[in-house]
Amino acid sequence: MELRVLNYFLTVVNAKNISRAARQLHVSQPTVSRQLQALEDELGVPLFERGSREIQLTSDGLYLANQARQIMALVDKTVTNIHxxxxxxxxxxxxxxxxxxxxxxxxxxxxxxxxxxxxxxxxxxxxxxxxxxxxxxxxxxxxxxxxxxxxxxxxxxxxxxASRWGLLLPNSSPLARQTTISAAELTKIDLITPQQNGINELFENWLGHTTDDFHVISTYNLLYNASILVNAGVGAALCLDNIINTSHTGLTFVPLAPPIDSKxxxxxxxxxxxxxxxxxxxxxxxxxxxxx
Structure with missing residues (x-):
């Protein structure tokens, strides 16, 4: 599989049209079509859904597009660092x-x-x-x-x-008026929790037992979107302090007690x-x- 062909493939994916991609690549449309067909033949799977006006990827095509973007990003970084x-x-x-x-x-x-x-x-x-x-x-x-x-x-x-763990709450919540939130209170509310590995272990050590009592409504990987869910009344976000500026937002951060910190x-x-x-x-x- 050549980098040039991967570049053709990604250009078509981004342009959603072979003719438009060919113009961007400064080659003929048949050339692009042949390269895509050769790529499918090499991989032994269809990459595009046939018959639609705009390019639609198959599941294999979506996977290749994601991998190709990482490959090309790595190539660009490598070339930049060498030259x-x-x-x-x-x-x-x-x-x-x-x-x-x-x-x-x-x-x-x-x-x-x-x-x-x-x-x-x-x-x-x-x-x-x-x-x-x-x-x-x-x-x-x-x-x-x-x-x-x-x-x-x-x-x-x-x-x-270090950052302290707590809950991001709407100001309307009774818990928002407290100075801390206990483990017992944490198990009684709807939670929006982080997705990353190690979080369950962290809180199991803090609780002294499993987190099975947590009522998890949703999960997040970055807190900004979770804060929107909190504003919408979905639940309280279990998170680190000093990430969301709660000033003039209608949100409040309340730390857990006993304190639990992360580095x-x-x-x-x-x-x-x-x-x-x-x-x-x-x-x-x-x-x-x-x-x-």
């Missing part, structure tokens, strides 16, 4: 969740933009599960996770600070060489952590 000048330049891609501990990362990026203006640090907001999956495939250089990775495949660097770590794969740009970022981050 650099004598000064350190290139891109660093970090998969990260929502956390106030990102402050140290922000300070690092601010320093790098002055010392190594050729380095661009790109953040991809996602949950910890997706971040580590894409770290393993090489799409991300680093991932920032909220729960410790008890995995020998990774190096990790603990970031300064964040930057992780990267052992045995995989880092680009010079990624090494420069990591070294500067280590300095900022040590100075904190």
């Amino acid at each position: 650099q000048t004598k000064t350190i330049s290139g891109t660093v891609l970090i998969g990260c969740g929502e956390s106030q501990m990102m402050t140290t990362v922000g300070q690092t990026i601010n320093t790098l933009k002055h010392e190594h203006p050729g380095i661009q640090v790109n953040l991809f907001s996602t949950d910890g599960n997706t971040a580590t999956e894409r770290l393993q495939t090489g799409v991300f250089d680093f991932a920032i996770v909220m729960t410790p990775l008890m995995d020998q495949r990774y190096h990790f660097l603990r970031l300064p600070g 964040a770590s930057l992780v990267w794969l052992k045995g995989r060489p880092l680009s010079e740009a990624a090494i420069a970022f990591l070294n500067q981050l280590k300095t900022n952590v040590e100075d904190h």
